Amino acid sequence: MWRTRPPPEAVLDAVPEWSQAVATGTFANITLMTATYQVYGLSLRANRPLPGLLAAAAGNPIDVEVSLLLSATEPPDSLPQEVCGARPERYLCDHDGFTAWAVEGDGGRYLRLHFTNGHMYSDYTVNPPGSRVWARSNPSMGAGYPAELLGDLVHSLTRRVAGAVLRQRGVTCLHANTVVVGGQAIAIMGESGLGKSSTTAGLVARGHPMLADDIAALAEQAAGFHVQPGLPRLALDPEVVETVFGLTAPAPNPLRVAGKHYFELASNGSPGVWRFHPEPLPLAAIYVLAPFSPESAVPVIEPVEGGAKLVTLRSHSYLHYVLESDGRRREFERLGRLAARVPMRRVQRPLGLEHLPPIADAIVADALALGAQQ
Numbered sequence: 001m002w003r004t005r006p007p008p009e010a011v012l013d014a015v016p017e018w019s020q021a022v023a024t025g026t027f028a029n030i031t032l033m034t035a036t037y038q039v040y041g042l043s044l045r046a047n048r049p050l051p052g053l054l055a056a057a058a059g060n061p062i063d064v065e066v067s068l069l070l071s072a073t074e075p076p077d078s079l080p081q082e083v084c085g086a087r088p089e090r091y092l093c094d095h096d097g098f099t100a101w102a103v104e105g106d107g108g109r110y111l112r113l114h115f116t117n118g119h120m121y122s123d124y125t126v127n128p129p130g131s132r133v134w135a136r137s138n139p140s141m142g143a144g145y146p147a148e149l150l151g152d153l154v155h156s157l158t159r160r161v162a163g164a165v166l167r168q169r170g171v172t173c174l175h176a177n178t179v180v181v182g183g184q185a186i187a188i189m190g191e192s193g194l195g196k197s198s199t200t201a202g203l204v205a206r207g208h209p210m211l212a213d214d215i216a217a218l219a220e221q222a223a224g225f226h227v228q229p230g231l232p233r234l235a236l237d238p239e240v241v242e243t244v245f246g247l248t249a250p251a252p253n254p255l256r257v258a259g260k261h262y263f264e265l266a267s268n269g270s271p272g273v274w275r276f277h278p279e280p281l282p283l284a285a286i287y288v289l290a291p292f293s294p295e296s297a298v299p300v301i302e303p304v305e306g307g308a309k310l311v312t313l314r315s316h317s318y319l320h321y322v323l324e325s326d327g328r329r330r331e332f333e334r335l336g337r338l339a340a341r342v343p344m345r346r347v348q349r350p351l352g353l354e355h356l357p358p359i360a361d362a363i364v365a366d367a368l369a370l371g372a373q374q
Contacts, residue, residue, distance in 0.1 A: 040217040041228035050154050069136040079134045080105045092321045111164045111322055115156050122153055124161045130168030158231055163319040172218045172334050173318035178211040178227045179203045181367040185227040185281040187216050189316045190289030198240045202356035205244050209275040215318055224341055225283045232267055232276035235260040243353040285370050286344045287363055288312055292351040299362040300348040309339040343370055
């Protein structure tokens with residue numbers, strides 16, 4: 001259930017060099033190979049295996065090419081030099097070891113994303129149409145590449161970098177977790193620290209498959225908005241795992257996701273109590289987590305109406321700062337249509353993990369009632 005050391009066994013069995021790399025703690029001499037994956041409705045082809053991602057169906061057209069450049073001397077594979085060496089005039093975001101900026105290059109506006117963790121870093125470039133990603137990590141370390149850093153690189157690729165790709169492609173994304181209830185998706189939104197992940201865990205523990213963690217990538221269709229599936233794993237605090245799932249989290253944390261561990265979920269059709277749904281589903285409702293209320297004894301769910309819905313959606317737009325003015329205008333219009341079509345609820349809750357079961361039950365009951373009305 002826990003990913004204790006990347007990459008997964010399926011990749012290790014297929015590529016013996018990776019087994020040796022994990023055993024020795026270095027990725028210095030890995031044979032270059034390609035692998036294809038599916039995430040957020042996109043087919044990715046990478047020049048090295050990426051642990052934790054779902055394999056794409058054979059024959060799917062490739063949406064995004066990912067080039068992982070794990071050494072200082074590896075050529076950048078058609079990345080324009082003026083983009084590669086450009087320094088930012090201003091940052092789109094500069095917060096807690098993460099910076100993002102835009103560079104004008106051949107064909108339009110490239111996005112650059114840089115992550116710093118002590119003396120180590122990773123750097124990503126996304127081309128204007130969101131069809132190419134170049135990733136480089138820690139070239140100053142020389143030929144060796146520590147095994148545990150691959151998890152950090154994949155985490156960045158499947159979070160903010162994936163968000164940048166989606167944004168370059170014009171996809172509206174919410175900063176939300178999504179779970180399946182009654183055959184449809186519901187979104188769980190809330191400010192950082194208000195329990196999106198723990199609430200999602202509570203729903204998953206009650207038998208409701210997760211659709212995506214952290215990013216709700218929306219596809220607008222004539223019948224409404226659909227949410228694309230993410231990865232079959234949920235980043236959780238060890239305390240949540242022990243309380244909600246009754247499991248003991250491992251002491252080491254090779255992925256180092258802000259003190260969290262990745263909890264692996266089983267895809268539908270495969271064995272496992274805690275499940276992941278690998279297909280897109282219509283978005284039926286949005287639940288916004290209010291700040292915890294120590295005075296509350298039971299969860300209370302109330303509707304959000306009118307202009308407050310659009311304001312809330314805009315405040316939870318994922319990587320909104322990378323959008324240009326035209327992109328922001330189109331997103332504002334799309335969020336307006338989303339606010340008009342999808343019900344939104346505000347969830348008042350008591351503080352404490354022991355309240356997760358009744359909170360999950362209240363959200364499920366409300367979602368099913370909404371579904372019966374539609």
